[in-house]
Amino acid sequence: MLYYVFTLVFFLFDYFILAMGLNIQYGATGILNFAYIGFVAVGAYMTGVAGMPSNITGQHYILGLGLPFPLNTLFGGLSAMAMAVIVALITLRRLRTDYLAIVLISLSLVLYDFCNNFVPLFNGADGLYNVPAPLTKALGLNVNSFIVVFACVTGVVALILWFVMARVTNAPLGRSLRAIRDDSTVAGALGKDVFRMQLKSMLIGSFYAGIGGGLLIQFGGSFNPTAWLPGETFVVFAVLIVGGAGNNIGMFVGALLVETLLIHLPAFLPEIPGHPGLIEYIDSALVGIVLMVMLWTRPQGIVPERVRRAVTFGVPDRPEIDARELGSAEVLGAPVAAATEGAK
Amino acid sequence: MSAANATAGSPPLTVDALRCEGLTKAFQGVHAVNGAAFEVPEGKITALIGPNGAGKTTVVNILSGAMSSDSGRVFLGDTEITNWPAYKIARQGLLRTFQLSRELGGLTVLENLLAAPAVQAGDSLVNVLFRPGLVRRQERENAERALELLEVYRLYRHRDTRARELSGGQKKLLEIARAVMASPKLLLLDEPMAGVNPALIEVIGEYILDLKRSGVTVMMIEHNLGIVEKICDHVVVLAEGRTLATGSMSELRSNTAVVSAYLGEVINAGAAH
Ligand SMILES: Nc1ncnc2c1ncn2[C@@H]1O[C@H](COP(=O)(O)OP(=O)(O)OP(=O)(O)O)[C@@H](O)[C@H]1O
Ligand SMILES: [Mg+2]
Numbered sequence: 264m265l266y267y268v269f270t271l272v273f274f275l276f277d278y279f280i281l282a283m284g285l286n287i288q289y290g291a292t293g294i295l296n297f298a299y300i301g302f303v304a305v306g307a308y309m310t311g312v313a314g315m316p317s318n319i320t321g322q323h324y325i326l327g328l329g330l331p332f333p334l335n336t337l338f339g340g341l342s343a344m345a346m347a348v349i350v351a352l353i354t355l356r357r358l359r360t361d362y363l364a365i366v367l368i369s370l371s372l373v374l375y376d377f378c379n380n381f382v383p384l385f386n387g388a389d390g391l392y393n394v395p396a397p398l399t400k401a402l403g404l405n406v407n408s409f410i411v412v413f414a415c416v417t418g419v420v421a422l423i424l425w426f427v428m429a430r431v432t433n434a435p436l437g438r439s440l441r442a443i444r445d446d447s448t449v450a451g452a453l454g455k456d457v458f459r460m461q462l463k464s465m466l467i468g469s470f471y472a473g474i475g476g477g478l479l480i481q482f483g484g485s486f487n488p489t490a491w492l493p494g495e496t497f498v499v500f501a502v503l504i505v506g507g508a509g510n511n512i513g514m515f516v517g518a519l520l521v522e523t524l525l526i527h528l529p530a531f532l533p534e535i536p537g538h539p540g541l542i543e544y545i546d547s548a549l550v551g552i553v554l555m556v557m558l559w560t561r562p563q564g565i566v567p568e569r570v571r572r573a574v575t576f577g578v579p580d581r582p583e584i585d586a587r588e589l590g591s592a593e594v595l596g597a598p599v600a601a602a603t604e605g606a607k
Numbered sequence: 608m609s610a611a612n613a614t615a616g617s618p619p620l621t622v623d624a625l626r627c628e629g630l631t632k633a634f635q636g637v638h639a640v641n642g643a644a645f646e647v648p649e650g651k652i653t654a655l656i657g658p659n660g661a662g663k664t665t666v667v668n669i670l671s672g673a674m675s676s677d678s679g680r681v682f683l684g685d686t687e688i689t690n691w692p693a694y695k696i697a698r699q700g701l702l703r704t705f706q707l708s709r710e711l712g713g714l715t716v717l718e719n720l721l722a723a724p725a726v727q728a729g730d731s732l733v734n735v736l737f738r739p740g741l742v743r744r745q746e747r748e749n750a751e752r753a754l755e756l757l758e759v760y761r762l763y764r765h766r767d768t769r770a771r772e773l774s775g776g777q778k779k780l781l782e783i784a785r786a787v788m789a790s791p792k793l794l795l796l797d798e799p800m801a802g803v804n805p806a807l808i809e810v811i812g813e814y815i816l817d818l819k820r821s822g823v824t825v826m827m828i829e830h831n832l833g834i835v836e837k838i839c840d841h842v843v844v845l846a847e848g849r850t851l852a853t854g855s856m857s858e859l860r861s862n863t864a865v866v867s868a869y870l871g872e873v874i875n876a877g878a879a880h
Contacts (some may be wrong), residue, residue, distance in 0.1 A: 330654045427736065435729030436743055438714065442722040445711040448673060453789055454697035455726025463732060573717050573766045576750035577743070
């Protein structure tokens with residue numbers, strides 16, 4: 264029972280991290296990163312090969328550095344960032360949002376095929392297994408207590424990353440990203456280096472993807488191509504859209520509802536007699552349905568993007584001006600013709 | 608330079624804030640801009656006029672870096688800025704507004720202004736993470752100035768409203784206020800008064816004169832020649848992508864027959880509005 268609960272806790276916090284990373288890219292900056300799960304996979308694999316020793320027989324992989332936790336995970340996060348630089352240089356400079364999305368999907372398919380078929384990299388279709396479980400030796404953990412401890416460690420990591428992300432999204436940096444999302448031409452006309460800003464957003468988001476992936480491979484002890492089918496990107500998008508694009512707390516709510524309750528909880532339900540695997544099919548369908556219903560009825564998500572009020576900038580309100588401005592009603596209140604092509 | 612002028616006894620030379628020569632731009636064979644060349648004198652209000660489709664907006668797009676030109680050169684003061692990216696031009700102090708208001712819709716009215724200063728400590732990740740005090744202090748200073756501007760531009764009451772919820776006239780004001788927040792040396796306004804009611808036209812005219820008084824050079828695209836006459840010092844006439852004439856309104860009136868015939872057409876168009 265404890266095992267079940269803490270498995271759910273792990274996935275809750277891990278997807279909270281993943282969703283925050285996608286949120287800064289898509290929710291804040293408007294980059295439709297349909298290759299997101301590719302960055303998660305790079306983080307997972309690189310964490311794996313950074314942590315594993317170089318001499319495990321029966322598996323083929325690069326590096327094998329034997330780094331301890333959390334250095335291996337950090338290495339995974341940085342590797343995902345390195346991939347973001349490459350991807351951004353290929354795609355961001357030249358492409359508009361819609362084309363960018365298509366190119367990113369293609370890139371993630373290429374990466375997938377490559378990892379699946381090129382065995383020397385990450386052991387091909389078999390993937391990595393027997394990945395060392397961190398902290399077990401040091402704390403003398405067994406299989407079950409490891410789950411409890413690692414779920415808590417993931418929770419702490421998630422809270423730290425949330426603190427950092429909240430600071431970034433509330434800062435002028437976050438505002439510049441949202442300006443680019445709303446109208447990149449205007450942002451450019453105001454002196455924002457749009458490419459540089461988008462690159463920053465990609466890098467920060469990819470770091471979160473990489474860390475989330477790194478925690479994933481260590482929790483399960485293995486990672487292979489079935490864990491990151493390109494469709495998995497849309498699960499993270501579902502978390503983001505249900506929770507509320509542009510809101511970090513929303514990412515937690517989304518992770519709780521979509522990842523924990525819809526995807527993982529049903530796996531613990533007893534099988535329906537005579538229909539093995541049916542529950543699994545039902546819950547993927549359920550994610551799709553929930554996504555559609557949300558987009559129709561509440562596209563801003565359960566916890567919509569926050570309005571950052573003037574008082575939060577430390578300048579006191581001056582209600583007397585509010586009152587004085589009513590005098591301008593005859594200027595501003597009158598119906599205004601749509602500002603169209605001028606003299607026509 | 609000024610010493611040479613003084614000895615020659617000639618009137619002080621007007622300095623050009625902006626100069627462009629031989630600009631061309633074609634869209635799939637349509638020559639939207641076809642050799643436009645003119646100067647924008649510093650500290651003055653210049654009108655860019657011409658019939659619909661003359662290429663006025665395209666010229667502003669080229670000058671501000673939103674589009675690259677096919678040929679021609681642009682100088683901002685002594686600096687050649689031909690085909691620089693928009694953000695670099697903005698950082699040189701050239702700001703522009705858009706003919707169709709382009710508010711940052713998901714940001715509040717206040718945030719639209721706060722996004723305007725090009726270089727902010729809080730745009731750097733290092734500062735955000737390790738120098739939060741510096742970032743917060745700069746934010747408060749910017750917010751104070753932004754709120755003062757919003758008071759002037761009659762948008763204070765709407766400071767916490769998402770910009771996409773404003774009326775058309777309010778969006779026009781926001782468009783100008785946001786550019787002003789960026790502390791421009793040269794401001795290019797693309798039809799700042801188009802589609803707004805007469806009372807607001809007066810108000811916007813006053814804002815533009817105020818900007819001139821505070822030392823900002825302004826170039827504005829405007830169809831209404833009454834307004835041009837009233838507030839602009841210098842006029843550039845653009846037709847079919849070429850500069851047809853430049854000068855003060857009265858100079859243009861007494862210009863050659865061809866020009867006056869052309870201007871007549873423009874005046875009629877202006878009077879029809
Ligand atoms: N992005 C574009 N793609 C194709 N053609 C364009 C584009 N922008 C402008 N044009 C064309 O270039 C010509 C000049 O357009 P421009 O918008 O510069 O004129 P304007 O003088 O600003 O007119 P208006 O007074 O109507 O605003 C027009 O024929 C227009 O259709
Ligand atoms: Mg125009």
